[in-house]
Structure formats: structure tokens, C-alpha cells
Amino acid sequence: MSHELTWLLVAVPAVSAAILLLGGKATNAWGHLLGTLAPLISFAFGVVLFVQMMGKATEERSETVRLFEWFSVGSIKVDFTLLIDPLSILFVLLITGVGSLIHIYSIGYMAHDPRRRRFFGYLNLFIAAMLLLVLAADYLLVFVGWEGVGLASYLLIGFWQHKDSAAVAAKKAFVVNRVGDIGLSLAVMSMWALFGTSAFAGVNAGAEHVSSTWATLLGLMLLLAACGKSAQVPLQSWLLDAMEGPTPVSALIHAATMVTAGVYLVTRSHAIYEQTDAASTAVVIVGTVTALAGAIIGCAKDDIKKALAGSTMSQIGYMMLAAGLGPAGYVFAIFHLLTHGFFKANMFLGAGSVMHGVNDDVNMRHYGALRTPMKITFVTFAFGYLAILGIPPFAGFFSKDKIIEAAFADNTVIGLCALLGAGITAFYMTRVMLMTFFGKKRWADDVHPHESPAVMTWPLIILAALSLAGGALYFAGHWIVNWLEPVVGVEEHHPPVSAAVMTLITLAVVAVGIVISVLMYRRDIPREAPVKVSPATTFARRDLYGDALNEAVLMRPGQYLTRTLVWLDNRGVDGLVNGLAALFGGLSGRLRRFQTGFVRSYALSMVFGAAFVVVALLAVRLS
């Protein structure tokens, strides 16, 4: 197999999705098996490509595959070209690898759902779109994948459509994502105007010569896009609601892969961010703010999936922070993205396994002491827990430690924020752990917790192993640094104190977080959430008022505008007729002779329009 066949990676799940979605009931019996086979084939093929790439010399690892000319207009030419290089192959392995595990897990998780085949169809659609996103060699093609994953995510969040909350959450995710998409579409159009192309090669080559204003603008547009897709402040609100989707979806799309697309986009656009300090700083600030905001939200959620979602926001914030630091951080952003993909998918699937055992209850106040009936889930979840805390030798230790180091090397305030975030992470993850698996049992009498079937536990075990071993990518001779260097560049960073001291400080902060959490959640936890809580808790429970803010700033004015316009359109014009009847007496009277209901008002609106047109023309000339 050669890299010429890279398109198969995308085509296999796409074809499978088409078969499952168009095949109808005939495919019900074996649909889930086909759906699981597709990402496995892509994964196997991805491994072959990866091994071949390892065998090549460093400078030959980047290959483009031109499939066909998509369109060309004048000098702008957009090819359907795929780029397979050290960066994209890592994503391919993550998406298809973790994706395959989640497909397998879903066979068990969705076993009793009458629409299981459709679910697998959507999942395959997602895999295809996500692979297209990371393999595209042109920003416009990235945009295609970008919209594709948005569509798949929308369909999957709303999969349990009988729940109103799911339909609302799906719509919210779609709309917020579209806000981000504006950024990407404007960026592509600017690229066409500035560079005459939107291909990576052309943009990277042209970025050096572009003015710093334009570089900043481009950087900010791309950041807007990244914020939408990766649930970064201020476009974070959809991710918590997105937990309405089935848990495998939360694990695959809203933890491991799709939400990290923003980090990918920023890293891929490194040539642009190198030209602009302003935009890079904006990326760092957005990342830092989100890292803290997500962690704070995670502290107050009783819904296990929402607590994990807050954590996802926070961890992606770390990745953005690292990506904003430039060549000093890109490698660690991607490294953390990979390890996070392992341990967060692990924990989400673990949460799903817990829910599976307790009749789909998501409230952690109704759990407690689950470590005995669900041993495998408990142990694997604990691996994820240790990894996200950054306890050596788990994967998160290597990746997060490096990001905090790089942050300190760049700016002490940012470094302190990152460090604080690590402490809060330790606090809320310990809380999740204690409330779910320790303490007294709080589940109702008719609930009989039980371990999940093997088809669900094996993916958990594999992901737990990866959560432990993922760090090898770094400590095995800084492999990932050397691997990614030709694509994104690497720059040594020098933290103010030595790396070892840094590590000790971080571990100490994490330990403080754990201790506070243990002290607080050691005692009995009430089954109902206390109502009288500190303002800080309320603040966190309400997602830091993110929704309230959206509502006040965007939704309400939007509704008023809509209502006003509709009113104007339906009745206003008529009212205007009556009000201005005296002014336009003669004209209006003549028009009224038609006496055909509203036509007179339509006609009068045309008269106003005509007057406006002529006045506008004259005004231009006279001014």
C-alpha cells in the first residue's frame, strides 16, 4: 500500500455510512458490525501508513495526494488534495484508533436501542468527516470536514430525539458552531484575496510577506473558528449541553477528537501565528481563561458527564495555551491532545459504564461505593483519573507538566494560572472519584449496579493501558518532539527554575487539590443537592453565567429584532399607512381605490422604497 491510497482512509467510513443510512431496515441485522469494521479498516491502513512513514527520511515524510481538481476559477484553484504528514498521521491514528474502540463499546452500549444502525451510520459519518478535516491540504477542504463533523455532532447530540433537551442541545451546538464557522469562512476568503490560494503550501509560503495587520486579522478569524469547535470561551456554552447525546458520542466527539479540531487548526496555521504576536497572545489568553473556567465549572457539577465536560473544556484550554506559545508549545499541545484523547475517552466510557449499571442515572449524588460492584470500571477509571491529575508515570504527567513549564517560560502570570488549573483539576477529579466509587452507597433500592459486558469493558481496559503508557511518546527519547519538528518547528524553552523543581511544585499543588477534596467529600453526601450554597458554587453551577450572558447579549436582542421586523413586515407597514395617511393623502387615497386588502400597503412600501432609492442616488452625487 502506498500513500497514494490515503483517500481510502476517508472513503471506507464514508461508504459504510452511506450504506447504513441509505440501506434502511435491511441493514439492521448487521449494521453495527459493518459500522465497527469501517474504522478498524481505516485504523489498520493508518498503521501501515505510519510504519511506512517511520521508515522514511525525515524530509520525505510529508506527502500530498492530489485526487482531482475540485474547482478552478480564474487563478484560484482548489484541488481535492490530501496531506499525509507526521502531524496528520498522529490524528489519523487517534481518530481511527480511539474511534474503533468506541465503536466496539457502542455495540454493547446501544444494544437495546431500536435505532442502533442509524447511530453507527452517524458515527461513521463523523469518522469520515473528521479524517477529511485532518487530512485536507487546503483550508477550504478543511472547512468541508469542519462542517461535516459539525453536522455529525449535531445529529448525534440530538440522537435521543424523544428528549426535548436533546433536540435543544443539538440546535444550540449547531448554532454556536456556526458562529465559529464564520471565522473560518472569512479566513479562507481573506486567504484567497491575500495569497490567491487557500492551500496550506501557498498560505505558508505567502504568510511571510503578509502585513502584520492582516496576519493578526487572519489569526483572530482562525481563533474564532477554533473557539467555536473547541468550546473555548466565549463560545463554550454548547459543550455542556452536548452531553445530552449518548455517552460514546461524548467520549469520541466531545472529548477525544472533534473538540480538539481547534487546536489542530491553530497548530496547522503556525505560519500565520508566527507573523503576529497579538493573535498568538489572544490564543494564549483564550486558552488560559478556558482552562480555569472549565475547571471551576467542573467543581460544581453533580452530573458526572457535565463534570467531565467541564474538564474537557479545561484540558483543551491547556492545549490552546500551549499552541498559542508558538514553536515552544505546538509539540506539547499535540502531545497533550493525544494523551487527553486516551484518558478522557477512557473516563467518559467509564462514566457510560457506570450509567449503564445504574439505570442511566447521571447524578453522582445517587452513586457512591460503586467500586465493589463495578471493579473493572473502577480500576480503568482510576487510571484515567491518575493520568489527568498528572501523577507519574501516567500519560498526563508528561504532557501537562511540559505545558506548565512552557507557560512559565513564557510568562509568569500565565504559568501561575496553568499551575492553579492543575490544582483545581485535582480537586474536582478527586470529587468525581469519591462521589462515584467511594463513600456509602446512595443508589435507590430498585437499582442493581452490575459490571458491563465484555464488549464494553475491553475498550476500557485498552484505553486505561494507553492512559498509563501514552507518556512513552515523550519519555522514549523525546520521540514526539523529533517526530513533529519538521512540521511545526520546535523551540527550547527555559523555565525560570529547573524542570525538576517545576515538576515537584506542580505535584505539590496537585496534592493540595487532592487533600482539600478528600477533606470535603469524605463525609456523607446528601442525595439532593444542597440549595443554600455559597455564591461561588452557584456561579460555577450556572456555568459561570455563560448561558445567561449569551441570552442577554445575543438571544434577547435577536428575538426583539426578529419580532420587530416581523411586526413591521406584517402590520407595521399598514400602520405606517394610517399614520402617514395625511402626508400621503392624495397618493394613498388613490391607491385605496384598489381596495384589495393589503396590496395598498405593499404598494406604498414600494413607493417608500422608490423614494429611498432615488434619494440615495441623489445623496451620493451631492455629497
Next chain:
Amino acid sequence: MIAQILPLADFTAPKIEYGELAPLLVVFGAACVGVVAEAFLPRPLRHMVQLAITAVSVIVAGVLTAMLMSEKKELIAAQGAISVDGPALFTWIILLALTLISVLLFAERSVDGGLSAFAGQAAAVPGSEAEREGTAAKVEHTEVFPLTLFAVGGMMLFASANDLLVLFVALEVFSLPLYLLCGLARRRRLISQEAAMKYFLLGAFASAFLLFGIALLYGYAGTMSLGGISDVLASDTGGEALLLAGTGLLGVGLLFKVGAVPFHSWTPDVYQGAPTPVTGFMAACTKIAAFIGLMRVFYVALGGSRWDWAPMMWIVAILTMVVGSIVAITQTDVKRMLAYSSIAHAGFLLTAFVGVAQAANGVHNGITSTQAVLFYLVSYGFPTIGAFAVVTLVRDAGGEATHLSRWAGLGKKSPLLAGIFAFFLLSFAGIPLTAGFTGKWAVFSAAWTGGAWPLVVVAVLSSLVAAFFYIRVIVLMFFSDLPADSPDVALPGWQTTSAVALGLAATVVLGLVPGPVLDLAARAGEFIR
């Protein structure tokens, strides 16, 4: 004696390029044949024969146009009256293709118990005994076919008119049959007649503006030909008041047909009232003809005074996009929603038009406004007719169930139909890998390269709002429960099936491989003068 009255010696026969005008002549000729057939054929034969005449003439005209395109003949024919250039030929092809699909919908008789969508006897009073008898005897108006041919002939002429007077005549030729067609619905006849009346009155009103504008421009330039006006503009002879007023009033007449705000108010009422196949035909074809007419007049004749009219058009474009997208959100009738959506699309088209990305303006790399608009019109026309074809199939006892609440849970009743409709909506919303996506990119980037970037920002924001209401319908169809008294999905005959299939195929192909059509649009070049 006669020679003294009529100076025959001075009379030279006008030179008519019959070869180049053949597509127009075929369409108009077939329309006349249709009228004769209507008068002399026995009733049972008419439907078949009329359909055959219409379909054959449209196909023949299409083939002739394609031959002209491949010969790359560009000229101003009929003594300067008609310009047969690249954009005109391209427009002819789209119009004919879309007409063919619409005619299939017109001919559908199986969705409503063996009757077409048109009234049996338009003259019978709604609800009267005569109407019932007519329905029982399965009477139908087969005149709709020649009327359609006249309309499409007028549209083709409108898109290629190189003279303001021809423009006006063409406008009337295509408008009058449309007024009639609007009033011919078999179901809900009163609202249909009301729509026809409104359309007629407002259309006449707009025509008056147009005609007055033409008169003023004639006063300014002393000529009706577009090239002539442009020459006068270039020589700057004064009399600007006439020029500006003429431009404005002419613009009003054209913007009315395009459906731009604030001249849009007829659109929702007429789209809702007209028989749905006619709505589809109007929504696609009228918009195409009107837009090309608008561009030709403003680019060819008034290009020299661009700085005068551009700011006004900017405002109209912004209003059109914003009002179209926002008002659509609260619509409760699917046909009205599509009407507002078509208004929003007119706004998106206007961005490319106002951007004036032309080689003459120093835009050499990238897509020109003309190409972008031509492509957008194709990518808009096919899903539009397809969407309206789907609307004809969702029915209850009272005819089409167009209230949106009746569409709840349709995805559970008929996943295929709802899926196809959802796909058309996604194309309108501009989701990648559909026709609408490529079209939007084309017009936005033309506007961008033309320097109208604030318009593009507004356009992208409006398309975001627009996406919301398309998605709302999809959510309604797929994510709501099926009510107990849900409407039925009629089993379509071959006509509607092929219309939907053609619309769907075009939408998919234009999204996946837009290259060939973009190439064709690029080769159409610019308007000649």
C-alpha cells in the same frame, strides 16, 4: 399612390439573425402552436399533446442553445435589440432546463386523485356547483403549457435584451402569463386568486416605475440601447438629474422582479397562494431572468455611473439579506418560509452584483461577479424547484398541508422524502458538499475581491441566521413526534419523481464536482455591448 404614403423605397428589411435567435423563436413558435392545439384538439388529447409540444420545444431550444454555446458565437442580433452573448446563452440553458423540470410538475396528475394542480374551470366561482361538476368531469386547464412557454420565452428575451424597450416588452411577456398561472390553483382558490390579483397589481405598479425610468433615461441619453447609454455616460454630457432619477426608477422595477427588500412584499403572499408547481417555476426562473436583466442593465448601460448607484445597492443588498433571513425565522407556512428564503438568496446574489468584480475593474484573478452570479443561479434554481416539488407531496384532505406544524415528525413517516427535503434545505443553508455551498462561496468571494467586504461580513452573518431556520425545519421533521392526524405523503407519479430526482441530482453534483459548471460559467465571459 401607395408609394407616396409609404416610402417603400427607403424601407430596408431589418436584418434578423435567425440562426442565433432560433432558441427564442422555437419557444415562442411552440407557444403559438400550443394555443392553436388548445383550440382545435378534442379535450382528452390535449394534456398529452400539450405536454409533448412543450417538452419537445424546450429540449430543442436547449439543444440549439448548447450548439450556439459550443460555436462560441457572440453577437448583438436583431438590429441591436437582442444580445446573444455568453451570459445570455448560459441563462437560456438554465432557464430551459428548469422549465423542463417545472413542466413535469405541471403535468403531475397522480398526487391529487387524477387531477392536475390547476383549476378545472378558472372562471367558475369557487365553491359553486359549476366547479363541482367540472371536478367530477375531470376538466382541466391545459392552457398552462402554452402560458409557460410564453413566460419562459419572455424570460429568455429579458435576459438578453440589449435595448430598454425590448427589456420592457420582455418583462410584460413573461409577467402576464405568470399572473394568470398564479390564479389557477385547484385547491384554496380564493387565496390563489388573491395572490394573482396582488401580483398583477403590484407588478403593474413596478412596470410603471420601470417604464418611467426608461423614459427618463431616454431623455438623458437620447437612445434606448444599452451600449448607446453607456457611450453617452462616458462622454459626460450633463443632465444628471435625469440619469439619476432614471437609474433609480429603472432599478425599482428590476429589484421588484428580483424580490429585493423593500420591493419584496408581494413575494410571500404570491408564493403561498400560487399553485405550488407554479411557485417553484417562478421562484427559480423569474429570479434568474430578473437577475440577469438587472445585471445587464446596470453593468452594460450604467457601468459608468457605478459610483452613483453602488451605495444604494449596498443598502438594498444588506436590507434584503437581513430582512429575508430574519423574517423567515418566524414563518409558520413552508411556502412562505421558502419565499423569505428566496428573498435572502436574492440578497446574497446582490452582494456579488454590488461587488462588481470584473476584468474591467482590475479583477483578474479570482471569480468575476458575472460568473459567480450565473453559478449561484444554477445552484439555487435546482434545489428550489426540487423543494417545491416535495411540498406538493405532503397532503391532507384539504390539499397540500403547508403549515409547518403539519410537517412535524415527517421524518418518521417518510424518511426518504423528509431526507431529500432536508438535503435541499442544507443546500440553501450552504452546507459543504451541496450546491448551495459552492454557490455561496462563489458570490461571496466575488464580492470580497470586488472590495465589498463589509457586505460579505453581513452576508455570512445572515447566512448564519438563515441556517437557523432551515435547521429548525429539519429538527421539526426528524426530532419531533408524529402527531396522530399527520398528513399523508402522496405517492408521486413519474413526473414529480423525475422532477425531484433531477433537482436532487443537480444539487449533489454541483456540490461534489462544481468544476464543469463553474468552467461553463467562466467561459460565458462578460456581457457584450
